Amino acid sequence: MNFFVENKKDILFYSVLACTYLLLLALVARNLSLENFWYDESGQFFISKGLNHWSRACSPEGGLAEVLYNNAHYNQDPGGYSILLHYWSMVSDNHVWLRLLSYVFFVGAILFTILTVSKILGNKKFGAIGGLLVFPLLAGSQAYELRAYGMELCGVVFGLWLIFYLRDRVTYRRLLIGSVVLALFITSRYTMLMIAFVYTCFILADIWKTETSASVRFRQMLVFSVPLVVTVLSVYFLAMRIQNSTLRSFSYITYLETHMRALLFWLVTVGLILTWKWQTGNVRVLLKVFVAVNVLFLFLGWVGMLPWNISGMKGGPFLLLFYISVYCSMLAILLHIKISTYTYWVVFCGCVLLITGVRQVFGIANVGSGYREDxxxxxxxxxxxxxxxxxxxxxxxxxxxxxxxxxxxxxxxxxxxxxxxxxxxxxxxxxxxxxxxxxxxxxxxxxxxxxxxxxxxxxxxxxxxxxxxxxxxxxxxxxxxxx
Structure with a gap:
């Protein structure tokens, strides 16, 4: 609490905010009781057991080698979540315990969003409120579905936080630990792998701009790059080259969203760029990252390699970066003027209204709302x-x-x-x-x-x-x- 509370007047604000988080998390946690797994979830479960969607009934479970084989042949993800679920399910195969893995990553996404916004804005209260931005994404059920989407969301905000964390101070310890954790997250989904590529470019550029000798900068860049390169090569040889080595498109995926909401997304993005001269250095970096990620995926979606859309679970990373960018850009301008305690309450209420205004928001309270099968x-x-x-x-x-x-x-x-x-x-x-x-x-x-x-x-x-x-x-x- 000392991290946030600067005076006694803050206690009421943080108490209400904490209760809001606990209430929302409790509502989301009710979905852990869903007994049904739909096609993708059941397949994910059996892959983690070294089996697959269509293994014969009551087949004996396999080990890690079988997990890697079945992930490569019966999945379209790098396989990190399958491996984690393999060991996670050794504790229990109960549906609540299994879903809890995604829930843990969802909570992690909230925590890293709080840390990221706090660091970008240099304001702990706005940072604490910022974690609420993750909840509107629940229309995609990332918090409890037995798939890698929750892990991906957590990786998106972890990598974003890492950029600003390393801008404060670059040490070999920070570089190595940050790189290893980011490498873990890029094994969640191929979308996260490409987002991490953008993050890595920014981090390496920041290292090169530090006032140290060229040899030190080279070593630092090497320390950060090696775990990521090893992981990418492992993902390619153990999964991608088997799943889709020629990068062909899938007929059931929308690779480039062209609906009105996509136009609105880009109009708001242009509006954010127009605020450039009023933004702080950190927000400018955030906007650069946000634009770079979306432009890259606009190209990848256009050529049919990876989807760019802002709906469902596949749109989660882009929407989360969008929410964070809009939130930080608006508040950075607001921080140029003197703000009162009431400003924090207004921003808090605005985030709550955003949550309640999102389609299917009450699905987090109604267990299984809109779920696929029973x-x-x-x-x-x-x-x-x-x-x-x-x-x-x-x-x-x-x-x-x-x-x-x-x-x-x-x-x-x-x-x-x-x-x-x-x-x-x-x-x-x-x-x-x-x-x-x-x-x-x-x-x-x-x-x-x-x-x-x-x-x-x-x-x-x-x-x-x-x-x-x-x-x-x-x-x-x-x-x-x-x-």
Whole structure:
């Protein structure tokens, strides 16, 4: 508390702010109780076990080598989150514990946002309020989804903080520790890898501008660069060259957002640049970083290599940098004039209004609001149906069904419904094969058309991975029966 509190008048302000954080974090934490994992989450879980989305039911778990193999063949991320989850799940496979890993990274993103804004503005109160800027991103569920998005968000603000931290004082210890931690974060997602590249360029430029000898600067740059270069090479050889060595585009990804909100984003960005002459040195550095990241990804999105958009979880890094840049730019101008205690309350209320004004904000209070599937309910409905007929699993829901029966909340009732003996997984291939647009739908239809009368199929007809032939009729949500 001493870091923030400068006089007794601050106690009320920080008490209200702390209660706000605790309330919001508690509301977010309710989502940790979600028992369902959707397709990507279940696949992520099985990859961390050295398996994959379509491993056979009740397959034995693998070690680290199998985790790396399956991440390379059944994922499109570098694999750092898969490795962390591999060791994290050794404690427990309970869904709350598993989701807690992403929640920890989300809290880390809040803390580093506070530290970053405090350092940029040189104002602890505005810095403390700044952590609220992370909460509007919850429309993408980064805080509890079993994917690397929360880790990526934390890495984005850690790297931004590191730029200003090293501008204060450059030491070998700071460089080495900062580089190693940043290297950990670039293994989260390829977007973070490229953002870290921009950060590294700024850090190396700052080192070169220090008033030391050329040999010292060279050694400092080397100390900072080596862990990052080793990590990037490892990511390439262990993951990227297998997943997508030719950098081909995926049909299901929007690589360049062109909606009205994208135009508004760039208009505000131009407005920030126009405030340049009124900004402090730190804010100018922030704006340079912000523009550099977005221009780079505008190009990468245009050529179809990595997406630039500001919606959903893939837009989280760009929105967070946007919020921080707007926040710091506006307040830096405000700090040129004398401000009162009431100013901090106004800024605090403004951030709270921003949170409540974002689409799906109340989803953080309503557990699972807008979530993709409720497979647990589907499987509970399955328990009331004929237990002597085969059950076919479509590709979309198959990983979730396996998790729920093998590790999840219906583990004890799996034998009662005949899992795994009567369950038949429809065939599928690895994710590198998907780049060649292999289509299993025709094969699935053929298998289902030859199934015996009364057979059950658990699938999602709205998913691009599943196709239900006309001989199967919808009995209940995601449950089909052959007539």
């Amino acid at each position: 497979t647990v309910s589907v499987l509970r409905d399955l328990g009331s149906l004929d237990k002597d007929v085969p059950v076919y699993l479509g590709r979309w829901l198959s990983p979730d069904v396996r998790f729920i029966y093998e590790y999840g909340c219906l583990r004890d009732s799996a034998a009662i419904v005949g899992y795994p003996d009567r369950f038949i997984q429809l065939p599928a291939g690895d994710h590198t094969g998907m780049l060649k647009k292999l289509d299993y739908k025709q094969e699935h239809v053929s298998i289902l058309e030859n199934a015996s009368k009364g057979s059950i199929c658990i699938a999602d007809s709205t998913s691009p991975l599943d196709t239900i032939p006309p001989c199967f009729v919808n009995l209940k949500k995601n449950i089909y029966i052959k007539i």
